[in-house]
Amino acid sequence: MSRYFSKRIVALITGLLLMSATGFSQLVDVDFLRSAPEDGVKFIEAYISPWANAFGAGMNGSWYNTAKPHKFSxxxxxxxxxxxxxxxxxxxxxxxxxxxxxxxSVTGSNTMAPTAAGGLDKGPEMTYSVNQPGFPPVNVATFNTPPGTSLGFLPAPTAQLGIGLPLGTEVKVRYMPTLDIKNGNVGLWGVGLMHSVMQYIPGSNLLPVDVSLFGAYTKLEANVPLNLEPDGKHTQSYSTYNATTDFNDQKLGITMSAMNVSAIASVNLPVISFYGGLGYSQTQFKAVMSGNFPLPSVEEGEVIYNDAGVKTGDDFPEINVENFSGLRANIGFRLKFSVITIHADYTRTQYNVLSAGLGISFR
Structure with missing residues (x-):
């Protein structure tokens, strides 16, 4: 494989990974963070939940395209x-x-808002207000929940190496060091293990059928930028912070993981193989905010942006997306021409997955 081609493959994979990761922040209109930190986090969790789960489901894909482990080496x-x-x-x-x-509070009767995967229209208008003794209620911020993207799917690219071990076992490894790309960074690693069950059945080597047990775990970590600035409609009076430079460090640190365990089977013919699996899968998504965030304060019944309103990442609760877990089943096929393999499969789970891939395989 030429060095140029290798660089292009790495650039493609990292670009897709970062595109998916940055989608969790850059596509979000973060005006809702002008409410209390606890409310802002709840908006984030509800908004990105479907993308987080779709991406996590994709991370569980393409681990295998046959149930037959490699021979040793x-x-x-x-x-x-x-x-x-x-x-x-x-x-x-x-x-x-x-x-x-x-x-x-919600303005009007519509309370339904799009998630990241929803329609392009903004959600309902909301007002954040506070009561200050001696003054009437103050409307601190008014905003619409952010629009969706109409993107009801999310790509999760993978690159992995499978190596045959003794005793009918194969180990699979995914790894990408943390790379800085487009004001963010992303890194990934994963490991999987396949062990043949058919080797324990006398005469099974006479059949083109293989059955194995398989388990895998993948973890992705990324940092992506956020951008919340003081609202220019209100007075700014900062003594410690510079409104031009001190709010440029806002980040969302993302940690995602996906695991699955399955019993898999394949029918291996000279050119085409058919494979499938039945098992259990789980995803997790957590994120923390870092940097300085200019939230509004209220003084003498007036909204003002000053030092008292600045929150750091530690003031925001950890973001935990409601994860999915449960049964997964997939079915697919693989074509093999000499050492070149092409595969495609469909996985049925709470968030369904379409997978396709290309590889080289020896022994």
Whole structure:
């Protein structure tokens, strides 16, 4: 493989990974962070939940395209693209059902807001107000919940190496060092293990059928930028902070993981193989905010942006997306021409996944 081609592959994979990761922040209109930190985090969780779960489901894809482990010292290098699909039910959420504080109210009767995977129209208008003794209620911030993207799927690219070990076992490894790209960074690693069950059945080597047990774990870490600036409609009076430079350090630190365990089987014919699996999968998504965030303060019944309103990442609760776990089943096929392999499969789970890939395989 030429050095130029290798660089292009790395650039493609890292670009897709960072595109997916930055989608969790850069596509979000973060004006809702002008409410209390606890409310802002609840908005983030509800908004990005379907994308987080779709991407996590995709991270579980393309781990195998046959149930037959490599012979000892055999290996393969496989590139995969897994597309997690968001169900229709996850494309919107009711703002009155995510546990927001009583300081937030909805203008009008519409309470349904799009998630990141939802429609392009903005969600309902909301007002954050506070009561200050001796003054009437103060409307601190008014904003619409952010629009969706109409993107009901999210790509999760993978590159992995499979190596045959003794005793009918194969180890698979995914790894990408942390790379700085477009004001953010992203890194990934994963490990999987396949062990043949058919080797314990007498005469099984006479059949073109293989059955194995398989388990895998993948972890991704990324940092992506956020951008919340003081609202120019209100007075700014900072003594410690510079409004031009001190709010440029806002980040969202993302940690995602995906695991699956399955019993897998394949029918291996000279050119084409058919494979499938049945098992259990789980995803997790957590994120923390860092940097300085200019939130509004209220003094003598007036909204003002000053030092008292600045929050750091530690003031925001950890972001935890409601994860999915449960049964997964997939079915697919692989074509093999000499050492070149092409595969495609479909995984049925809470967030369904379409996968396809290309690889080279020896022994």
């Amino acid at each position: 055999g290996f393969d290098l496989t590139l995969g693209l897994n597309v997690g699909m968001v169900p229709t039910s996850a494309k919107s959420f009711d703002v009155t059902e995510i546990g927001l504080s009583n300081n937030l």
